Amino acid sequence: xxxxxxxxxxxxxxxxxxxxxxxxxxxxxxxxxxxxxxxxxxxxxxxxxxxxxxxxxxxxxxxxxxxxxxxxxxxxxxxxxxxxxxxxxxxxxxxxxxxxxxxxxxxxxxxxxxxxxxxxxxxxxxxxxxxxxxxxxxxxxxxxxxxxxxxxxxxxxxxxxxxxxxxxxxxxxxxxxxxxxxxxxxxxxxxxxxxxxxxxxxxxxxxxxxxxxxxxxxxxxxxxxxxxxxxxxxxxxxxxxxxxxxxxxxxxxxxxxxxxxxxxxxxxxxxxxxxxxxxxxxxxxxxxxxxxxxxxxxxxxxxxxxxxxxxxxxxxxxxxxxxxxxxxxxxxxxxxxxxxxxxxxxxxxxxxxxxxxxxxxxxxxxxxxxxxxxxxxxxxxxxxxxxxxxxxxxxxxxxxxxxxxxxxxxxxxxxxxxxxxxxxxxxxxxxxxxxxxxxxxxxxxxxxxxxxxxxxxxxxxxxxxxxxxxxxxxxxxxxxxxxxxxxxxxxxxxxxxxxxxxxxxxxxxxxxxxxxxxxxxxxxxxxx
Numbered sequence: 001x002x003x004x005x006x007x008x009x010x011x012x013x014x015x016x017x018x019x020x021x022x023x024x025x026x027x028x029x030x031x032x033x034x035x036x037x038x039x040x041x042x043x044x045x046x047x048x049x050x051x052x053x054x055x056x057x058x059x060x061x062x063x064x065x066x067x068x069x070x071x072x073x074x075x076x077x078x079x080x081x082x083x084x085x086x087x088x089x090x091x092x093x094x095x096x097x098x099x100x101x102x103x104x105x106x107x108x109x110x111x112x113x114x115x116x117x118x119x120x121x122x123x124x125x126x127x128x129x130x131x132x133x134x135x136x137x138x139x140x141x142x143x144x145x146x147x148x149x150x151x152x153x154x155x156x157x158x159x160x161x162x163x164x165x166x167x168x169x170x171x172x173x174x175x176x177x178x179x180x181x182x183x184x185x186x187x188x189x190x191x192x193x194x195x196x197x198x199x200x201x202x203x204x205x206x207x208x209x210x211x212x213x214x215x216x217x218x219x220x221x222x223x224x225x226x227x228x229x230x231x232x233x234x235x236x237x238x239x240x241x242x243x244x245x246x247x248x249x250x251x252x253x254x255x256x257x258x259x260x261x262x263x264x265x266x267x268x269x270x271x272x273x274x275x276x277x278x279x280x281x282x283x284x285x286x287x288x289x290x291x292x293x294x295x296x297x298x299x300x301x302x303x304x305x306x307x308x309x310x311x312x313x314x315x316x317x318x319x320x321x322x323x324x325x326x327x328x329x330x331x332x333x334x335x336x337x338x339x340x341x342x343x344x345x346x347x348x349x350x351x352x353x354x355x356x357x358x359x360x361x362x363x364x365x366x367x368x369x370x371x372x373x374x375x376x377x378x379x380x381x382x383x384x385x386x387x388x389x390x391x392x393x394x395x396x397x398x399x400x401x402x403x404x405x406x407x408x409x410x411x412x413x414x415x416x417x418x419x420x421x422x423x424x425x426x427x428x429x430x431x432x433x434x435x436x437x438x439x440x441x442x443x444x445x446x447x448x449x450x451x452x453x454x455x456x457x458x459x460x461x462x463x464x465x466x467x468x469x470x471x472x473x474x475x476x477x478x479x480x481x482x483x484x485x486x487x488x489x490x491x492x493x494x495x496x497x498x499x500x501x502x503x504x505x506x507x508x509x510x511x512x513x514x515x516x517x518x519x520x521x522x523x524x525x526x527x528x
Contacts, residue, residue, distance in 0.1 A: 041073050044093045048072060051097045052117065057108045067381045068110035072096075074379050075118050075131070082375065083125070084314055084388050084429070096121045111381070118385070119197045126388050127157065127425040128374055134382040136199045150206045151213065152233045153179070154288040159426035161195045162186070162218075166368075167286040167342045169254065171236070173228050179217065181286070181342050182419055186223065187216030206230070220417075237290075240266035241456040243281070243505055248274050248330065249454075251283035252298060255290035255346045260297045267301060267329045269457050279334040279508035282354070283501070285364060289345025292373070292392075296322040299350045302335070304328045306357040306395060309349045311373055313390040316432075324357070334521060335360030336504045339407060341419045344368035348405045352394040352435070355408070358524045362407040363504050363513070369422035371400030372429050391432060402431030408520060409513055410442040411500045440516060445499035448512035452505050 041049055049069050056065075079087045099117050118131040152172025158164045163185040168175040185193055188204040205213055207230050216225050237259040241249045248270035252259060270280075282302075289295070296308045303324035310321040337351045337360045348367045354360045371392045378384040391401050402423040422428055507513040 041069070044090050045073050045076055048093050048096050048117075052100055052110070052113055055100050055103060055108065056110045056113050060110050064110045068114040071111060071379060071381055071383075072114050072118065074381075075122075075385050078377050078385060079125075079387060082377075082387060082389050083129075084372070084390050086314065087125070092121060092125075095124060115383070116197075119199065122385065122387065123157070123197070124427055126372070126427050126429050127422075128370075128372060129387045130197070130199065130385070132199060132376075132384050132386060136202065137376075137378070137382075137384050149209050149230055149232050150202075151215075151228045151230060153205075155185070155198060155201060156425065157198055158184075158420060159424070163193045163196070163198065163201045164420065166344070167288050169233060172233055173231050177226060177228055179226075180219065182219075182417070184218040185215055186218050187214075187225075189214050236262055238262040238266055239456070239458070240270055241454050242270065242273050243455075243501075244278075244453050244509075245455075246274055246276065246278045247281060247505060247508060248277055249281045249283065249501075251285075252347075252350075253287055255287075255292070255294035255298070257291065257294070259290070259294045263298050263301060266457060271329060273457070277330060277333045279336065280330045281336045281338065281501070281504055282360070283338040284343050284347040284351055285338050285340040285500070286342035287344070287347035288342070289347055289370065292322075292346050292349070295346030295350045296353075299353045300324045300326045302328050302330070302354060302359055303357055304331070306353075308353045308357075308395070310393045310397075311390050312393050312399075312432075319390060328359075334508065334517070336507055337362045338500060338504060339364040339367045339405060340500070341365050341368060341421065343405075344370040344422070348400045349392055349394065352398070352400065352405050355524075356395040356398075361409065361507070361520050361524065362405065363409045363507065364407050364411055364500055365413075366406050366410075366421075367400075367404040369400060369402050369404035369431075371402070371422075388429065391429075394435070396435070397433065398435040399432040401429055403434040406435060406437060406439055408437075408440050409507070409516060410439045411445050411448070411503050412442060413445050413500070440520065443503065443512060445503060448503040448506050449497060449499035450502050450506055450511055452502050 049072065052068075052072075053065070056068075076089055076092065079092070080089055096117050099120050100113075103113065103116055105112060105116060115131050115133060122129040122131055152169040152174040154166040154168065156164050156166050165179055165181060165183045165185065167181055168179065185201065187193060188201060191204060193201055205215075207213065209230055209232050212227050212229050214225055214227050216223065237252060237254045237256055239251045239253075243249050250263065250266055250270065252263065292309070299308050304327060306324045308322040308324055311319040313319045335354065337354055339347070339351050339362055343351070343364075344367065348369070348371065351362055351367070355362055372388045373390045373392055374386050375389050376384055376386050391399055393399060404421060423431065503511065503513055505511065507517055
């Protein structure tokens, strides 16, 4: 994920908090790299500089034009030097010029016009490259530090230029409200969002704590509006429990700067609580990713040696590797890793690392398939660009991008609807080498579900909101998030069952999936 220079490669990852930003709304981890030095326009870039002046305010100053010029030139030079594929800058400039007549902007200052064109042109390269204004750049930093004021959702832009909810962040106003993956945000406080960049959606949803924001939602064949009060989104990224008295369970909902410390705290508690564990469950469902260093560090808690993940740049050039070097928790205890279609980026890489190092079996659904890495590059005039610089590779040199991670045991949810994955996004990067392994078996969730006892660590009981969602459940009080709704059990006072988790527990005892344990565990130990 991070393109380290030679000097930086000599610095050990262990024990150092990388100065990096990961962007939640794009499922990806990134690295901050400063641009420096003067910039000069070449012949191609000058064509755009001449063209865009016809679309800015007549009273634009020379200083404003100079700042906007530098913004465009810097960005093109960054692409030329760092993008994962060689960029045809002549075509990039042509596309930028072609975008100018289509702009619908109230603010026609030079920097805003150029920024809007860059954002569209970068999105046309791939769905995760983007331009960020200075305000957006600051919000990016806030989101990776685990604290910001908003509603708490992960969003992306689909091929129809609609804002799509990928997943909510656990225990936020959005999550408690009950919005689902694949919901589209049609309006925000009355602003039509179709065709608007993700940065604008984020700007409109952020605000002061306690202030309401109204979202117009499209879900399947119905439209509705919901009102959400913004809150300071400062939530744990890890929860934990003990299942049936002897199965440690830990859920990681995202990877930020605080996730490793929270994970280590809970693992210590689980180790003290369960003296003779039958198995351990690591739940990465609807985890959209975040900081790769965080994901690698958490995988490292369960691995004493072996490759965790590597990065591959232009021309399949290897750039950096992450090796396991920590003592492993619950060493020798059978492990199940839970994935679903909302598991992306770092979550997919962590799951692949644990399986390919022989540590655990994956149960659930094929994951999202977001395996490209981004870098955040600040620009000299403020703001920055996020560009894709490479692919992630698993320990066995497979590529997650576009392929996803295939579960060993697939659990099918009843009436599961279609769900866009990475490869379905407009301009998605093409896959490279995929993992050739196949799913061992596929079972219906309701066939292997069973009653389980859950004792949550920390305050309160293990609530339905903390469990992974049933993506096709219709929520009664939809807002901006993605948790299992309380609606299913509301009439009789019962919490909804997490059937996938119940199936996974059955793998360790006499459940339906237990018949595969003797088949799978020897393969894991043999590294197959």
